[in-house]
Amino acid sequence: MSATYRLSEHTCIEPLVNQWMAWWLTLAPIPACLNAYNFQLPLLKAYLQNPAFHEKSEREINGGSFVGVPASRAAEVRALLQRTQSAQEAGLKLAEAFEEFQAFLLTEAKGQSLEPLYQKLPEPLRGLVELVYDYNNRASIQVLEPLSYKSRYYQPQLQTLQLGALESDFDRRTFFTTPRLTQERQIEWRVPFADARVDRLFELERTPQPLGHIQELLGDAVPSEELLRSLLTEAPAPAEPEPWTGPGARVRYVGHACVLVEWKGTSILIDPVIGVRPRAGGEARLSYENLPARIDYALVTHAHADHYNPETLLRLRRRIDCLVVPRARGMLVGDVSLKLMSTMMGYKRVVDMEMFDSLPLPDGEIVAIPFLGEHGDLSHAKSAYLIRMGQEQILFAADSTNLDDTLYRNIRQAVGEIQTVFMNTENEGSPLTFTIEALFPKRRDRRAEKNRRCRGSNASEGVRLLEILGARRLYNYAMGLEPWLSHIVGPESPPDSPRMKESNTLLSEARTRGLEVAQQLRGTSELRISTEPRS
Structure with missing residues (x-):
């Protein structure tokens, strides 16, 4: 009988969007465009000006905008910057148009009808937004969010799962400011998050499969059989937790x-x-x-x-x-x-x-x-x-x-x-x-925000x-x-x-x-x- 394998309890699987951690500000199409334009690109450019400073600061300062990538890998960060400018070109243009038109609204819309301003909407925003006032005649752009997911600005082809063994809790770099470059002992699986194959991967937590089945599932993402084995285990799955039927x-x-x-x-x-659970142990969980x-x-x-x-x-x-x-x-x-x-x-x-x-x-x-x-x-x-x-x-x-x-x-x-x-x-x-920060206009009274x-x-x-x-x-x-x-x-x-x-x-x-x-x-x-x- 051939051996079967399941996911090791130490295998960490991070969902990424263009190498950044997936969360609402990288997933929702219009906010993701603003985030790429106003945060990710400026941050990568700042890193490339002084990689060693960023590497040191990210580990020493909590809450700062520092990229925790070793200076030795600066060329890969430069490639990510260039790839972002190419793959997300349309989204970056939308973000620029959004920012400029919002500033235009604040100066031009004083309570009069907004209908004529639809003719002045930049091309990237057309068909995706409604221009609205509040009751104090302050104008803003309201995103028609369901349409944005059906537009070119939603790019599931940029979604990946990065598989690797977690050695220590503290090996994970800052969630918001550090892109995930592929490490030597990691697998980068290009798959949209909604794909049914994602569930098949996580079924491996409890349902062992032959190695060939797992290789077929991940396809070309697996660089070597030895690396794949390092993320799996032949040990039987722990007993299924019993449903609670006790009092209270x-x-x-x-x-x-x-x-x-x-x-x-x-x-x-x-x-x-x-x-x-990291390989090095740590607090029980x-x-x-x-x-x-x-x-x-x-x-x-x-x-x-x-x-x-x-x-x-x-x-x-x-x-x-x-x-x-x-x-x-x-x-x-x-x-x-x-x-x-x-x-x-x-x-x-x-x-x-x-x-x-x-x-x-x-x-x-x-x-x-x-x-x-x-x-x-x-x-x-x-x-x-x-x-x-x-x-x-x-x-x-x-x-x-x-x-x-x-x-x-x-x-x-x-x-x-x-x-x-x-x-x-x-x-x-x-x-x-x-x-x-990417959602706020650059020109504003920051003094009022301090508290x-x-x-x-x-x-x-x-x-x-x-x-x-x-x-x-x-x-x-x-x-x-x-x-x-x-x-x-x-x-x-x-x-x-x-x-x-x-x-x-x-x-x-x-x-x-x-x-x-x-x-x-x-x-x-x-x-x-x-x-x-x-x-």
Whole structure:
């Protein structure tokens, strides 16, 4: 009997768009054009002026715009720059036209009819946008997003999967600023993300196949049999996780904002971002083989890469029955439809929820809950989620900021007491334009933006939220403490950092006020929550 192989638990598979990590700002067609024009090309050009400086700075400075590519590979970066200018020429022209016409609107549109301005639309924008005012007569360009995916600006031929063994969590370079050049021990598979062959690849996690079958699947992407074998294993797959049938709900913290809730045979995965196990070991984690074979619902709170993560979403696509995302309104070019994007990535069932929409569970439901903050006052789609199981209600508040106590009083009135709250603490937050500078006009009053941060609740805001909702249990999560997310969220905050001090203050205040549980989550843990009514 010939040997069969499956994917090694150490194999990391990164989805790329023209060598950059796939996320909403490289996938949504018009934002991707703006990102290439205003961010990627200038960054590559800056790198080529001083490669050694970028290489050193990317490792030493968290949050800077530095390319973490060794100076010895500068020629490959130059080739990427030239390839981008050629392959995305039409998109770069669109981005330039978008920026220039938006500036034109701001000076020319003062409340009069916008109809004559359609004749002045640059050719790249024609048929893809609507010119609109708000009620204060401020004009803007509204993208007709579904059409953009059917235009020449959506280029699935630039999509690839890069397969390689992960040696250490800290080998992964910065998510946003470092393009993925192919390493010596990696396979570059050119395949559109929506292709059914992608599911066949990830079925290899549990279903071993002969080596010839795998070679045929990957085709010309495999440079050698020896390299392919290094990403596979002959070891049998771990036993399939048993569905939870015990009393109450089993809640498994997977890391950062990712939580698995199991209740009466139904599994719900919140903000799916899963860490691969590196060969060198590291912190214990729940990885792909520890998740249920079927995930009934995967809930995404917002589009940030530590919550909506194509790497994980593609790997779990065949397992997730229904992907749930917040509903976009599309008034801003960056308020992209995650439903449309996920469908274009091959998802068959995607539901975008408006606030207080609900989905049924056995003796329960999933409810979309309003979510303030985190986007620096920009109207980008977002939602917290309430999971009701019997008499128990759990709120996954993600990066919510309690900017208005009355909102939570209204939520309490609408849904009743919420006994358990998962919430982030983030009193500082990243700058408004962190990762999305490409969407802003170059000429603007930046002084007014300095205090606009993408933050969650501080301790006092969090305590008020808990009191208003009637919470008895607090789990402080999404704190960026897991090493397998450091390439996205940066290194772990030290204990004496303002953020961690604020977290400690929140936990202390919660305990003082008599909460049964006030716990900061890190790594992995398993929680049991009773769903029986209290006497």
